[in-house]
């Protein structure tokens with residue numbers, strides 16, 4: 001378990017000082033994949049760098065497996081850091097070394113014998129799917145392959161924790177997905193706890209089970225992925241989710257009226273969350289109230305077993321039935337907005 005307790009960090013430059021972290025506390029359980037999300041300059045990198053004391057906090061404690069890292073001397077710290085892997089946005093590979101030799105580096109520094117290095121590096125090449133590239137140099141690799149080498153190198157000392165500092169920010173979306181998949185595999189197969197920072201909600205949604213949102217050096221909110229994603233009222237989360245209103249198809253939009261009128265049907269936007277699934281919602285409309293409907297738009301996404309997103313429905317039943325269904329939504333806390341009538 002990792003406990004970040006009341007960490008603050010101030011940077012001093014000439015006569016100015018800047019508080020990059022302000023009393024941040026966060027607990028990370030063994031085996032978790034925790035994502036820290038925030039806008040540029042929020043303090044994400046500073047926070048992740050305090051975990052292995054690359055950045056020394058002004059005050060607070062970093063307690064890992066019962067040890068307070070802030071009290072360790074440099075030799076003790078160097079020893080502890082071997083069991084914490086780190087990967088970066090720009091990979092930080094040595095261009096003069098082959099893929100094999102980049103991965104071998106931490107083992108060489110640790111005076112591991114050649115036969116063992118050979119065995120370990122070959123195992124790691126397999127895990128990251130780069131057996132064919134062992135003798136290539138970084139300049140001939142794609143961004144995704146470079147990050148795989150960096151991941152293998154970070155795993156060389158069998159870490160229990162992997163810190164990922166914007167590890168996919170320099171990669172295209174498809175490569176990002178494959179690297180995230182690899183991180184998830186590593187977490188599941190090797191049981192390594194992962195702490196990653198990102199400014200992209202997609203990254204969080206793909207791999208994290210816990211999320212912390214950081215803004216202007218402060219931890220705003222933390223929770224499970226479902227809790228965070230469903231907390232749409234929080235303005236920062238709202239911005240990350242980009243949960244805009246759904247656009248109404250043009251033809252209907254032209255006819256759209258604000259008030260109910262004979263011959264017009266309500267357009268209802270309904271929010272989905274862990275309490276209400278697409279299937280349940282449509283069953284309420286069609287099976288319970290026998291309302292024919294037109295599904296105009298759907299934006300549905302699954303996180304674990306829960307679905308999130310929105311549906312835009314035109315309820316084409318009798319006036320009274322439509323009203324009953326909307327009343328039922330309201331009574332049962334199914335968030336909905338009548339966008340108009342068409």
Ligand SMILES: Nc1ncnc2c1ncn2[C@@H]1O[C@H](COP(=O)(O)OP(=O)(O)OP(=O)(O)O)[C@@H](O)[C@H]1O
Nearest residue numbers: 011013020038039040041042043044045046047199
């Ligand atoms: N070594 C430093 N000296 C002075 N100021 C610093 C230093 N490192 C970071 N800062 C400042 O601290 C704040 C937080 O920086 P940090 O890199 O942690 O943010 P971030 O959330 O990781 O941002 P980004 O997503 O842009 O990397 C920024 O305003 C930054 O300018």
